[in-house]
Amino acid sequence: MITRSLLLFVAFGLMTHASAQTAAPAAKKATEPTSETAAPKADEDATIITPFRPAQLPVAKETHTFQLAKLNKLQATETTRELQRLYSAYANQNIVDGSPAGFSKALGFIATITYVVHQDLGDNRYFVKASWPAVGSIKDGLPAATDAYCILLLDHPVAVGSSGKANGMHVGMVSIQFTAKFPPLDGKRLTMRRDAFLECTPLEDSPAALQKFATEILQGSSYSVTTLEKVTCKTCGGLGFTREAQKGKLEDKRTPCTECESGKSTITVETKFIP
């Protein structure tokens, strides 16, 4: 937790550092009865990155429990296969860090990002063109992107023009003000709002890691995972339509259900693991 949290603070620290520098003269000016003026010339090339919209994780609509003691018992929903499925989701929602437990909950969706570096913004921050798949639900998940400009904070320096693949934790959207140094935007001073990602290492998704996970639960560790689940629609009872009796007619009037798709709706469920 400590190392990763620090890194995140550093990430935003780095992002806000430049803006704090330029904000200082502006604050001084506010006390003087002067009109609005352009930023000082010295800062014309400075890269200013400020948080714009924080990453959001879906709020669980339902809470389930997964009881390890019931594993593979007759009529129990707790099967080995279900445990593996939930653990895979869990592994992708937690990142390896320097905390005593060895990992902590990710603060945003984790996506596999393929990228091409367009500009080095300093301090391992890069302006990249990237693609990533959709993570989570359509409504409150991270939408997929193809060849989208975004900001990436990597664990190591990379060269401009190089391409790569990384596990990126979405940390929300940032506002970036910078002078582009690549075609076709070369030399242009731009202000953009872009998604920002932090390179991270998700938990290992292996039989050994799953075994360790189960052992820790049995020893009293409290873990939970948030997943999207297809459930029977409560409004129409899984029919996909609602019925209404019509006077003088044998057949009921059928109205398509607005709450679901063919009787199934997708909801966010938090599953708590218990011994």
Ligand SMILES: [Zn+2]
């Ligand atoms: Zn329905």
